[in-house]
Amino acid sequence: MGIVGATGAVGQEILMLLAKRKFPVAELRPLASARSAGKKIVFADNECPIIEATPEAFTGLDFAIFSAGGSVSLALAHEAVARDCVVIDNSSAFRMDAGVPLVVPEINAHTLASHRGIIANPNCSTAIALMGLYPLHRRFSLKRFFAATYQAVSGTGAAAMRELDTQVRQWASGRVVEKSVYPHQIAFNLIPHVDSFLDSGYTKEEMKMVNEGRKILDLPGLRASTTCVRVPVFRAHSIAINAEFETPVDIHSARDAIAKFSGAELCDNPENKLYPMPLFYTGKEKCGVGRIRIDSALDNGLSFWVSGDQLWKGAALNAVQIAEALTRNPPAA
Amino acid sequence: MGIVGATGAVGQEILMLLAKRKFPVAELRPLASARSAGKKIVFADNECPIIEATPEAFTGLDFAIFSAGGSVSLALAHEAVARDCVVIDNSSAFRMDAGVPLVVPEINAHTLASHRGIIANPNCSTAIALMGLYPLHRRFSLKRFFAATYQAVSGTGAAAMRELDTQVRQWASGRVVEKSVYPHQIAFNLIPHVDSFLDSGYTKEEMKMVNEGRKILDLPGLRASTTCVRVPVFRAHSIAINAEFETPVDIHSARDAIAKFSGAELCDNPENKLYPMPLFYTGKEKCGVGRIRIDSALDNGLSFWVSGDQLWKGAALNAVQIAEALTRNPPAA
Numbered sequence: 001m002g003i004v005g006a007t008g009a010v011g012q013e014i015l016m017l018l019a020k021r022k023f024p025v026a027e028l029r030p031l032a033s034a035r036s037a038g039k040k041i042v043f044a045d046n047e048c049p050i051i052e053a054t055p056e057a058f059t060g061l062d063f064a065i066f067s068a069g070g071s072v073s074l075a076l077a078h079e080a081v082a083r084d085c086v087v088i089d090n091s092s093a094f095r096m097d098a099g100v101p102l103v104v105p106e107i108n109a110h111t112l113a114s115h116r117g118i119i120a121n122p123n124c125s126t127a128i129a130l131m132g133l134y135p136l137h138r139r140f141s142l143k144r145f146f147a148a149t150y151q152a153v154s155g156t157g158a159a160a161m162r163e164l165d166t167q168v169r170q171w172a173s174g175r176v177v178e179k180s181v182y183p184h185q186i187a188f189n190l191i192p193h194v195d196s197f198l199d200s201g202y203t204k205e206e207m208k209m210v211n212e213g214r215k216i217l218d219l220p221g222l223r224a225s226t227t228c229v230r231v232p233v234f235r236a237h238s239i240a241i242n243a244e245f246e247t248p249v250d251i252h253s254a255r256d257a258i259a260k261f262s263g264a265e266l267c268d269n270p271e272n273k274l275y276p277m278p279l280f281y282t283g284k285e286k287c288g289v290g291r292i293r294i295d296s297a298l299d300n301g302l303s304f305w306v307s308g309d310q311l312w313k314g315a316a317l318n319a320v321q322i323a324e325a326l327t328r329n330p331p332a333a
Numbered sequence: 334m335g336i337v338g339a340t341g342a343v344g345q346e347i348l349m350l351l352a353k354r355k356f357p358v359a360e361l362r363p364l365a366s367a368r369s370a371g372k373k374i375v376f377a378d379n380e381c382p383i384i385e386a387t388p389e390a391f392t393g394l395d396f397a398i399f400s401a402g403g404s405v406s407l408a409l410a411h412e413a414v415a416r417d418c419v420v421i422d423n424s425s426a427f428r429m430d431a432g433v434p435l436v437v438p439e440i441n442a443h444t445l446a447s448h449r450g451i452i453a454n455p456n457c458s459t460a461i462a463l464m465g466l467y468p469l470h471r472r473f474s475l476k477r478f479f480a481a482t483y484q485a486v487s488g489t490g491a492a493a494m495r496e497l498d499t500q501v502r503q504w505a506s507g508r509v510v511e512k513s514v515y516p517h518q519i520a521f522n523l524i525p526h527v528d529s530f531l532d533s534g535y536t537k538e539e540m541k542m543v544n545e546g547r548k549i550l551d552l553p554g555l556r557a558s559t560t561c562v563r564v565p566v567f568r569a570h571s572i573a574i575n576a577e578f579e580t581p582v583d584i585h586s587a588r589d590a591i592a593k594f595s596g597a598e599l600c601d602n603p604e605n606k607l608y609p610m611p612l613f614y615t616g617k618e619k620c621g622v623g624r625i626r627i628d629s630a631l632d633n634g635l636s637f638w639v640s641g642d643q644l645w646k647g648a649a650l651n652a653v654q655i656a657e658a659l660t661r662n663p664p665a666a
Binding site: 144145146148150168169171172173183184185188189190191192193197200201202210223224225227229231232233234238240242251270271273275276277278279290291292293294295296297298301303305307 | 573
């Protein structure tokens with residue numbers, strides 16, 4: 001198993017989850033830029049030297065999980081595949097390629113069978129939103145949704161997590177609050193700007209949820225509109241969703257659909273002040289779905305709220321789950 | 334001018350805004366509970382003793398702005414009116430009463446003429462959302478909207494602002510984070526729970542935006558669905574809105590409508606990373622509207638994002654603007 005970007009926020013969680021979930025790792029080969037080569041990371045109590053991610057470095061690996069950004073994936077994923085290494089790519093580089101399965105194992109593991117060497121891991125907000133949308137879609141047939149995200153700084157990476165930490169400490173000690181990762185202060189603020197802007201006025205991040213959602217759910221005609229916002233939270237994303245369905249909805253059945261879905265945990269007991277919150281879905285494998293109610297502005301509509309660990313279901317966990325699914329059901333030769 | 338709740342977060346802003354906007358105050362009479370009586374507040378460089386808010390305390394006042402919660406308003410507003418004091422009430426106690434105008438001066442100042450002594454000030458999220466919705470409604474005729482709020486702790490009051498401050502300092506110094514105002518930690522967290530829950534699963538806060546919006550816009554058939562969320566921001570609210578209109582929309586005309594509206598400021602230049610953010614709409618009289626785009630999931634739809642100072646347009650400023658409108662156009666005898 002190769003891990004490209006092993007020292008990053010997602011890479012570190014992948015290492016932890018491979019060990020936690022007892023993934024059968026014969027050899028752990030951490031790969032990174034030349035700058036990190038020679039350093040060591042710890043995996044399952046062993047020190048593993050970091051190797052420079054060159055094309056040859058993938059020789060002999062069965063899998064490599066890429067979490068080092070789109071440009072690294074574009075440069076090296078096909079090189080890995082050419083060396084018989086199956087790539088699970090956490091970047092957006094290949095997600096919308098027709099020949100690349102975009103997989104959330106609880107939803108469309110069957111599409112893994114058709115892979116040609118690269119499997120894409122979805123955007124973090126998409127994966128977390130789908131943990132609420134998919135079970136409801138199975139029950140009521142999704143037609144359209146509106147989503148507003150509340151995205152943790154972990155989605156930007158380890159440097160952004162340090163920036164929120166530093167800004168809060170600067171603020172608490174009366175110092176000037178400095179910024180470098182984000183264009184604006186994130187502490188005690190909200191930035192309605194995640195990824196770059198398109199001519200339509202939507203951001204790329206906002207369109208990922210629409211386009212990736214269509215692909216994963218196999219609903220090319222799905223309509224969706226999203227607003228993506230960065231919030232001063234460390235590592236779990238939350239999403240407010242209004243969803244419209246083809247068939248009549250009811251609360252009992254909606255709750256039942258969520259409760260029975262393996263990717264979600266029903267957390268919906270408002271009388272006892274229980275609803276998903278990022279602080280309580282950090283370090284949880286399942287995403288929390290709650291605040292489920294009949295939508296007051298849609299026919300056959302449900303409103304709900306999801307929180308999920310961005311580094312886990314939004315990235316590392318989903319990638320490890322893909323590797324697990326491939327190991328259980330290797331594609332026919 | 335009487336100020337009921339003069340020592341609270343909103344009361345303090347009312348005093349400041351009356352002075353800043355040079356409201357013609359003949360006598361400033363701060364009113365509060367017996368506990369605060371005898372203390373002094375400063376208004377326009379003069380010390381004013383706080384008087385206990387009894388029915389008799391309203392004698393001789395032309396106006397009183399109530400910002401001390403619904404139960405104080407219910408107990409004393411009619412007593413004030415009986416003493417020829419016009420009440421501008423910041424609580425939710427009378428907002429939906431058919432005989433009480435619910436006023437945002439930029440939108441429906443004309444309804445002030447019909448008041449019978451009490452005028453209601455809308456909920457903070459409602460007033461701020463309407464600074465984007467109303468000018469677009471005038472241009473395109475609003476039919477339906479979906480809103481997700483990002484509400485600052487100031488909406489809960491001064492104690493909640495102290496709680497966020499304290500929690501962040503406790504966290505920064507490695508101490509246990511304590512909570513008392515909110516049922517859960519608010520620092521680095523999100524609480525999808527503002528005001529109490531109704532049987533429908535919506536909160537009272539969520540229904541305020543729907544019901545007050547209908548009344549203020551005089552659109553009884555308006556459909557709306559909202560999710561209200563408390564975020565770790567000190568005092569400006571933000572709202573992501575997807576709005577559907579009766580007539581075709583276009584971006585140029587939408588931007589023009591916002592730019593020409595006295596309650597809003599067009600802040601929509603994403604290429605230069607300019608969009609409304611709570612940190613930059615704290616202490617601003619106008620609300621910022623930006624991220625305006627053609628909605629991808631609605632016919633005749635627009636998505637946009639609003640930020641506005643909860644203590645100002647969401648409460649104190651709107652109340653002072655109502656007093657100003659009444660002073661300019663006293664109702665016919």
